[in-house]
Every structure is written in C-alpha cells, then in structure tokens.
Amino acid sequence: MTTATASRPETEKSAFDPRVEGQRLIKEWYAELEQANELGQPVANVFVMGNAVEILRAFDFKLVFPEINSLQTGVRKSSEEYIRLSEDYGMSPDVCSYVKADVGLILKENRHPVGRIPKASLAIASNMCSTFIKWAEIWERWLKTPTFVLDLPGQRAAGWQVRPGDAQHSADSRWVEAQFAELIARCEKITGKKLDLDKLAEIEDRVNRMVGHWNNVMMLNRRTPAPYNAMLDGLTYIGIMNVHRGTQEGVDFMRRLEQHLEAKVARGEGRVKDERFRLLFSGTPCYVSMRRLVELFENWGGVFAYSDYLTFAAGGMDAAELRYDTSRPLESLAEVTAIAAQRGLSNQFFAHERLAQQIRDYGTDGVVFHGIKSCRFVSSGMADTREFISRLDVPTLYIESDLIDPRYWADAQIKNRVDAFFEALGQRGSRRAS
Amino acid sequence: MPEAVYDSQKELELVLERCNEAVREPGIPPGLPEGFSGTLGHFPVYFPEEIAHAAGLLPMALLGGGNRMEMKHADARMGSFVCSICRSTTEMGLNGSLKDLSGFVTHPICDAAKHLAGIWARNLPDQVSQILYLPQNVNTPGAVRYIAAEYQRLRGVLEAKTGRKVSDEALRASLRTYNRNRALLREVYALRRDAPWKLSCTESYLLTRARSRMPCEEHNALLERALAALAHRKAPAQDKPRVVFVGGFCEQPPLEMLEAIDESCYVVDDDLLIGMRWLTADVPEGGDPVWALAESYVERSAASPVQHDARKSKEGYLMEMLRGANADAAILTAAKFCEPGLDDQLAWSKHFDEVGVPYLVLEFEEKMTSFEQMAMQVETFAESLLFALA
Numbered sequence: 001m002t003t004a005t006a007s008r009p010e011t012e013k014s015a016f017d018p019r020v021e022g023q024r025l026i027k028e029w030y031a032e033l034e035q036a037n038e039l040g041q042p043v044a045n046v047f048v049m050g051n052a053v054e055i056l057r058a059f060d061f062k063l064v065f066p067e068i069n070s071l072q073t074g075v076r077k078s079s080e081e082y083i084r085l086s087e088d089y090g091m092s093p094d095v096c097s098y099v100k101a102d103v104g105l106i107l108k109e110n111r112h113p114v115g116r117i118p119k120a121s122l123a124i125a126s127n128m129c130s131t132f133i134k135w136a137e138i139w140e141r142w143l144k145t146p147t148f149v150l151d152l153p154g155q156r157a158a159g160w161q162v163r164p165g166d167a168q169h170s171a172d173s174r175w176v177e178a179q180f181a182e183l184i185a186r187c188e189k190i191t192g193k194k195l196d197l198d199k200l201a202e203i204e205d206r207v208n209r210m211v212g213h214w215n216n217v218m219m220l221n222r223r224t225p226a227p228y229n230a231m232l233d234g235l236t237y238i239g240i241m242n243v244h245r246g247t248q249e250g251v252d253f254m255r256r257l258e259q260h261l262e263a264k265v266a267r268g269e270g271r272v273k274d275e276r277f278r279l280l281f282s283g284t285p286c287y288v289s290m291r292r293l294v295e296l297f298e299n300w301g302g303v304f305a306y307s308d309y310l311t312f313a314a315g316g317m318d319a320a321e322l323r324y325d326t327s328r329p330l331e332s333l334a335e336v337t338a339i340a341a342q343r344g345l346s347n348q349f350f351a352h353e354r355l356a357q358q359i360r361d362y363g364t365d366g367v368v369f370h371g372i373k374s375c376r377f378v379s380s381g382m383a384d385t386r387e388f389i390s391r392l393d394v395p396t397l398y399i400e401s402d403l404i405d406p407r408y409w410a411d412a413q414i415k416n417r418v419d420a421f422f423e424a425l426g427q428r429g430s431r432r433a434s
Numbered sequence: 435m436p437e438a439v440y441d442s443q444k445e446l447e448l449v450l451e452r453c454n455e456a457v458r459e460p461g462i463p464p465g466l467p468e469g470f471s472g473t474l475g476h477f478p479v480y481f482p483e484e485i486a487h488a489a490g491l492l493p494m495a496l497l498g499g500g501n502r503m504e505m506k507h508a509d510a511r512m513g514s515f516v517c518s519i520c521r522s523t524t525e526m527g528l529n530g531s532l533k534d535l536s537g538f539v540t541h542p543i544c545d546a547a548k549h550l551a552g553i554w555a556r557n558l559p560d561q562v563s564q565i566l567y568l569p570q571n572v573n574t575p576g577a578v579r580y581i582a583a584e585y586q587r588l589r590g591v592l593e594a595k596t597g598r599k600v601s602d603e604a605l606r607a608s609l610r611t612y613n614r615n616r617a618l619l620r621e622v623y624a625l626r627r628d629a630p631w632k633l634s635c636t637e638s639y640l641l642t643r644a645r646s647r648m649p650c651e652e653h654n655a656l657l658e659r660a661l662a663a664l665a666h667r668k669a670p671a672q673d674k675p676r677v678v679f680v681g682g683f684c685e686q687p688p689l690e691m692l693e694a695i696d697e698s699c700y701v702v703d704d705d706l707l708i709g710m711r712w713l714t715a716d717v718p719e720g721g722d723p724v725w726a727l728a729e730s731y732v733e734r735s736a737a738s739p740v741q742h743d744a745r746k747s748k749e750g751y752l753m754e755m756l757r758g759a760n761a762d763a764a765i766l767t768a769a770k771f772c773e774p775g776l777d778d779q780l781a782w783s784k785h786f787d788e789v790g791v792p793y794l795v796l797e798f799e800e801k802m803t804s805f806e807q808m809a810m811q812v813e814t815f816a817e818s819l820l821f822a823l824a
Contacts, residue, residue, distance in 0.1 A: 130543070138777070149573075149742045400513065
C-alpha cells in the first residue's frame with residue numbers, strides 16, 4: 001500500500017504543526033466560501049463519499065461540504081442550537097443529526113459559527129450513504145438547488161472481488177462515466193465553460209500525489225509507537241483530504257505531514273507517551289466530545305492506530321492503491337471512482353472483512369465500535385460485526401453516542417465501559433507483551 | 435348431483451382465508467410448490483421476482499416479523515435506533531425461521547437495509563447474500579443498460595446456486611405470469627378507487643400480500659376468484675371520507691392499524707407493498723426479457739421515498755395519487771426509525787399546509803399491539819373531514 005515518495009524527515013525545529021496548519025487551511029476555505037456568492041463564483045454542495053470533486057474543481061466550483069459544516073457546529077459546541085431549531089420545525093428526533101444541523105442552518109439563513117455559508121448552484125449526492133440523497137432532496141425542495149444524484153455501484157456481496165479492468169469493473173465504470181458525461185454537461189451550462197481536460201488531468205495528478213502521501217501517513221501508524229491518534233489528529237488530516245482534494249495546498253499539507261510523522265517515527269516519538277495498547281476505532285467520532293473520547297482511551301495508554309473513518313470519509317482511494325491515469329483523465333476518473341466506491345466506501349456493509357485484515361495490519365489489541373444513534377450507515381451492522389470480530393478472539397468494546405447531538409453523550413456511562421475494557425485488556429496483556 | 439350454487443360472499447371468504455393463512459407466519463411456508471427447487475428471500479421495496487421465478491426459486495418477499503414475534507437475538511445485533519423491519523428480518527435470520535432459504539437479496543433503499551447483506555453473510559454463510567444495486571439515478575441515459583447488467587449478474591448468481599440455466603424463454607414465461615398479476619392488481623386498485631365500499635384496504639392488502647408466500651400462478655388464480663366474487667358483492671356506500679394512505683412502502687403497518695383506518699375512512703389508494711406493484715404497466719414480452727424488465731423499471735414504475743427520480747418529486751407523486759383517486763385527504767404515516775419515511779412525512783405535511791390538503795400524521799411500528807389511541811385519532815380526523823366536506 002506504500003507509495004514511495006522522496007521525502008526527508010523534518011528536523012525537530014520544523015515549523016510544521018499539522019493541527020495549526022490544518023486549522024489555517026480550513027479557516028481560509030471558509031473565508032473563501034463566505035465571498036463566493038458575492039463574487040459570482042459557482043458553488044457546489046458535495047459529500048465526503050462519492051463526489052466528483054475533480055470535475056467540479058476543473059470548473060472552478062467552490063466546494064461546500066455540508067457534513068463538515070454540521071460537524072463544525074459540534075466542534076464549536078453549538079450543534080444543539082441548530083438541531084433544536086430543526087426539531088422545532090418538525091424534523092424527527094430519529095434522523096441524522098448532520099441533516100438536522102443543516103436544516104437549522106437553513107432556518108438561520110446560512111449563518112454558521114464560522115461565517116456565512118454560500119448558496120449552492122449545484123448539489124451532488126451519491127448513493128454511498130442513502131441519507132445524502134434525502135438531504136439533497138431537502139435543498140432541492142426548499143432552496144431549489146439543482147441536484148445530481150451520482151449512483152455508484154457498490155460492493156454487492158461478501159468476498160466481492162473486483163479488479164481494475166475485469167468485466168464487472170468495466171460495466172460499472174461505463175455507468176459512472178455516463179453519469180459524469182451528464183454532470184459535465186450540467187457544469188458547462190452553469191458555468192458557461194467547456195471542460196478543460198488538461199486542467200482535469202492536473203487536478204488528478206495532485207490527487208494522486210495527495211493519496212500517495214496519505215497512504216504513507218496511514219502506513220506510518222503501523223509503527224509502534226503510533227505517531228498520531230487516528231481519531232483526533234486523523235480528523236484534521238481527513239478534513240484536508242476532503243476540503244483540499246486536488247489543490248496544491250492539499251498536496252503540500254500531505255507531503256509535509258508525511259515528513260513530520262516520519263520524523264516522529266525516526267525519533268521513536270509516539271502520540272501517547274507510554275503506549276500500552278494499540279486500538280482500532282470503527283465508526284465516526286462524536287464531534288461534541290471528540291477530545292474527551294480520545295482522552296478516555298489515552299489515559300490508559302491506548303492509542304487509535306487506525307480507524308475505518310479515515311478511509312470511507314476520505315474518498316476511499318487508499319483502500320485499493322488507486323491512482324488516476326492522467327493520460328485519459330475522464331475514463332480513469334470513472335474507473336477509479338467505481339472501484340473506490342466498492343473497496344473503500346460501500347465495503348462498510350461488509351465491515352468484518354476489512355476489520356479482520358486491519359487488526360493484523362495495525363497489530364491492534366482490540367477494536368472499539370462507536371455506534372452512532374443517528375447514522376445508520378456506520379451503525380446498523382456494527383453490533384453484529386462486533387460479534388463476528390469477537391469470535392476471532394479479539395477484545396472489543398461497543399459504546400454509543402451521536403455525531404454531534406450532545407444529548408446522547410453519557411460521559412459516566414461511557415467512561416465506565418472504557419475503564420472496564422482496559423481492565424480486561426490489562427489482564428490479557430497487549431500483543432507486544434506476549 | 436345438483437351443481438353447487440355460486441356464493442360470492444363465501445368465495446371471497448375462502449380466498450381471503452387462503453391469503454390470511456399464507457401470510458400468517460412470517461417464515462418460510464412448509465413444502466415447496468411444484469416446479470421450484472428453493473426459495474429466494476428478498477427485502478423491500480422492489481425486486482424483479484421474474485428472474486428468481488424463472489430460475490425455479492420461489493420468490494419470497496420478506497416483510498418483517500409482524501407483531502407476534504419474540505425478539506431473542508436481534509436486539510443484541512442491531513442498535514436500538516434501527517427500524518423494526520430490519521431488526522425482525524435479522525431475528526428471523528438468526529432464529530432459524532429463514533435457515534432454509536437459498537438466498538437473500540437486499541437493495542440500496544437505505545443504509546440499514548444494505549447492512550442486512552453483511553449480517554446475512556456473517557451468520558448464514560451457506561446462503562446467497564447479495565445487494566442488488568438498483569440505481570438511485572434513473573435519469574441518466576445508460577441507466578437501463580446498467581440495470582440490465584445488474585439483472586444479468588443476478589441471473590448468473592442464481593444459475594450458479596441452482597445449477598440450472600435460466601433461458602430467455604423461461605424468463606419470458608415468467609414475464610407473462612407476472613404481467614397477468616400486474617393486470618389483476620391494477621384491477622384490485624381500480625375497484626378500491628371506483629367502489630371502495632366493495633373492498634376495504636385491509637382486504638386488498640391481504641390479497642396483495644399473499645403473493646409473498648405463494649407462486650405467482652396460484653396468486654393469479656386467487657385474484658381472479660376474488661375479483662369475480664367482488665363483482666357480485668353487495669355493500670352499501672357509507673358516509674366516509676376518501677383518503678390516500680402513504681408510508682407503507684417498506685415496513686408494514688399491522689393489520690389492526692389498517693382495520694382501524696377502514697373503520698372510519700375509505701382508503702382509495704395507498705403505497706402499501708408498492709414494490710409488489712412497482713411496474714405500472716405490462717413488461718414487453720417480445721425481445722430481450724432482461725432488457726424489457728430493466729426498461730420497465732426506468733420508464734413505467736411507481737414512486738417511493740427511497741427512490742430518487744428527477745421526474746417524480748415526492749410532493750408531485752403524492753398529489754397525483756390524490757388526484758387520481760379523487761381523494762379528500764391523506765394519512766401520512768412513517769415507520770419508527772425509518773429515516774427516508776420520516777423525512778418525506780415532514781415534507782408532505784409542509785406541502786399540504788401550503789396547498790390546503792387535510793392530512794393526518796401517524797407513526798407506526800410493525801410490532802405495535804395497541805391501536806385504541808390511533809383508532810380514536812383516525813375517527814376524529816374522519817369526522818372533521820366529513821364536517822368540512824359537508
């Protein structure tokens with residue numbers, strides 16, 4: 001999975017701080033968005049899974065990630081206000097809290113804690129998460145946002161083996177390419193520009209380089225001690241993977257991040273001072289309590305070496321060593337999109353296969369499953385997957401809260417479960433000790 | 435011996451009793467009908483049953499566990515926030531009720547439904563367990579070709595399972611059988627629209643649902659008998675409002691809930707079991723049968739909250755249902771924890787507020803057992819409608 005890069009470990013005096021740099025890039029992105037409508041720039045709403053960002057960038061669309069807007073309300077401790085607004089409007093307590101925060105945002109006339117979110121001239125919703133489509137229908141209905149549903153053929157069964165170029169992959173790619181052709185025609189109509197294939201190829205080249213660094217960043221956390229925590233530091237990294245996918249800033253960030261982490265590994269420096277347990281996290285974070293969640297584990301010397309969130313919420317290209325062939329940018333985009341959808345996104349529905357492999361790859365002592373009350377994509381099969389993983393004699397923990405709804409974070413209860421998990425792990429001993 | 439006198443009421447009772455018996459138990463009916471080598475379970479909404487039928491597998495729509503099933507396993511395998519039909523389907527997979535299925539197919543209607551394929555694969559590894567990737571974009575040219583390819587894939591999977599080739603001729607024969615079924619179901623619904631006092635929503639529901647547990651051929655015969663008997667049925671029209679019922683496209687409301695609605699309203703159209711009525715016209719019987727099925731899916735099909743189609747807005751198709759059935763109002767239901775249903779329930783109610791259509795909002799679960807309060811709500815709603823319409 002490693003992609004070789006000519007990188008040089010940074011010195012200890014390096015000025016690069018991934019968290020600070022990541023926050024700066026996110027802040028600048030939001031600042032740009034704030035001006036987009038005034039400057040007459042085309043704006044697209046997209047999701048993190050299956051979004052054709054490469055095409056949109058080729059048309060100079062400014063990208064709004066409504067999921068990131070919603071999680072940012074959680075990070076900034078204001079999600080409850082947005083969620084309650086939508087529930088007062090009539091939304092059910094039992095639907096996705098990201099959607100509810102976004103409806104709250106619409107009700108607040110796009111006033112977000114980070115600034116004003118621009119009105120979109122296009123929305124792309126893939127079928128990778130079914131809620132994306134229902135979410136886009138809200139914009140379609142309420143804001144009259146033209147919507148394009150990008151249907152990506154997913155993993156059909158357990159043990160699904162699709163390889164680039166085989167008959168199944170070719171058929172799936174043709175379907176994706178047909179949809180891209182229609183999407184391009186829509187973008188041309190909105191922007192008044194023709195698609196520039198050279199520009200698309202340049203964007204894809206930058207994505208290739210980002211993904212190359214990203215793969216290496218993931219590989220570095222297979223080392224002991226793990227240089228970063230997948231569920232804290234990793235959240236900044238995937239933010240950049242999404243927001244800056246295909247930009248030079250994105251490439252630079254990932255390159256420097258890889259160098260930074262290589263330097264940490266060279267120094268033998270881990271995220272946790274005394275790493276005792278290496279863990280795998282399945283699911284999404286609780287953004288209103290993300291630091292607290294990680295703290296509960298790090299206090300016991302537990303580090304999240306990997307999370308499936310880093311794959312499916314970052315486009316899924318890392319799951320299959322994918323690279324665009326920039327000599328045929330459009331065809332290659334369809335081919336890579338089709339296979340990433342199967343190996344890196346919709347494989348969530350057969351999560352046991354990937355987890356069983358990653359437990360070995362990352363040398364983990366246990367798996368933590370985080371069931372999200374309002375997210376059926378990550379959670380519906382989780383308890384059953386946990387049962388399957390337990391049969392492999394791997395310790396597991398299941399906790400439940402929400403993406404951004406603070407009403408579902410039960411601190412004492414979660415802490416008790418985490419503590420009991422570590423006590424059991426302690427009795428068993430970590431893999432390294434055995 | 436004198437010829438038996440045809441008693442239409444008795445005939446209808448016999449047909450409905452057979453339907454009731456067929457759907458009473460949610461598991462696999464005992465004994466395989468002649469001509470079938472196994473059963474293929476499929477989850478709502480739509481599944482091209484013709485392909486399984488032609489492969490010699492009895493298509494069995496899995497419509498949940500109803501309100502008499504005891505949950506012993508699924509509570510530990512699915513979060514508390516997952517809808518009842520997904521939980522009860524899982525329960526039936528784990529408690530042995532569906533252990534003799536040859537396979538199970540689910541669809542990308544929602545994320546919980548997609549997860550059922552993984553649950554099946556982990557717990558019933560000997561069965562075929564598949565997601566049939568019906569597209570959420572049916573508007574891009576190429577959708578028919580993609581669906582046809584997906585159907586061909588399914589055909590291959592079933593051939594491998596049964597060890598029997600599925601010929602085009604067998605598929606065409608299945609298309610003919612199901613086309614007859616579609617025509618008969620259209621007649622049932624036309625009767626509901628034209629003379630709802632002759633056939634209640636509950637009866638029509640039972641008549642339709644029976645196909646989930648018997649070969650289409652037997653179902654056709656039952657429907658023919660039912661329609662013949664209904665033609666003779668003498669039932670006076672009552673003073674009830676004409677309503678459309680929506681929200682029953684996947685998880686099924688308990689019969690008692692439909693009966694409670696029948697008490698006070700004429701349900702002149704609904705989306706109950708819409709997947710079994712998904713194709714709205716006959717599938718062309720000439721040419722490539724797989725292509726014909728795929729093309730029908732795109733060009734002549736119904737609508738639901740879990741299918742995005744730019745030609746059919748959610749508000750648009752519901753208003754069309756109301757107009758087509760000359761309904762006065764709507765009952766907007768949603769299954770608890772059904773995200774697509776809950777989203778559209780709100781959208782519909784807001785739209786009706788704008789255009790001035792009366793409606794009643796109800797939430798249900800297949801496992802619910804108490805209906806008094808709901809019956810009272812429906813009765814009050816019906817009375818207010820009659821008062822307004824007077």
